[in-house]
Amino acid sequence: MTRHGLLFVCLGNICRSPLAKFVMLDLVERRGLAHAFDIDSCGTGSWHAGDGADPRTVEVARRHGLNPDHVARPVRPAVDFDRFGLLLAMDLDNRRNLLRLGAPEAKVKLLRSFDPALSGQPEHTLEVPDPYYGGPEGFEHMHEMISAACRGLFETLVRARVS
Ligand code: 4NP
Numbered sequence: 001m002t003r004h005g006l007l008f009v010c011l012g013n014i015c016r017s018p019l020a021k022f023v024m025l026d027l028v029e030r031r032g033l034a035h036a037f038d039i040d041s042c043g044t045g046s047w048h049a050g051d052g053a054d055p056r057t058v059e060v061a062r063r064h065g066l067n068p069d070h071v072a073r074p075v076r077p078a079v080d081f082d083r084f085g086l087l088l089a090m091d092l093d094n095r096r097n098l099l100r101l102g103a104p105e106a107k108v109k110l111l112r113s114f115d116p117a118l119s120g121q122p123e124h125t126l127e128v129p130d131p132y133y134g135g136p137e138g139f140e141h142m143h144e145m146i147s148a149a150c151r152g153l154f155e156t157l158v159r160a161r162v163s
Helices: 016-030 055-063 075-084 092-100 136-162
Strands: 003-010 037-043 084-088 108-110
Touching: 003 016, 003 075, 003 092, 016 037, 016 055, 016 136, 055 136, 075 108, 092 108
Parallel strands: 003 037, 003 084, 084 108
Antiparallel strands: none
């Protein structure tokens, strides 16, 4: 069986894309479908390679019962653009950087485009804003945005598989 390959992509790979990975791993596990998914995250920058998730991301993950294990890594175009069927950018800069690195356009999506509540909204409203320089409330809001989008993504993929 081919697994759904999902790569969540942000800038530093310590805040947004790790949290998306934690949320999605938890979701597929709770639905008994972990075997059907290949899930990872990375950054378009490499400053934080080898670091764990940002402490504020770890805190919000724990608060929501998620496992915050993480080692940050930069995107590896030659490997990742082949291995993963969907490259899920958190914002428009991440998407632009992926395309500049040669990612196939059909694979690159904004994560929040899968939030059904945002269907038809203009692209600039579909970003998960970078919370790095903001306060802790930004991290809670980030979790809300990411979990709604991941639920939508999961439903889209599972529906596609059965229909
Ligand atoms: P992320 O947030 O892209 O969601 O991981 C950031 C983390 C670190 C930096 C920027 C954004 N930084 O400039 O170090």
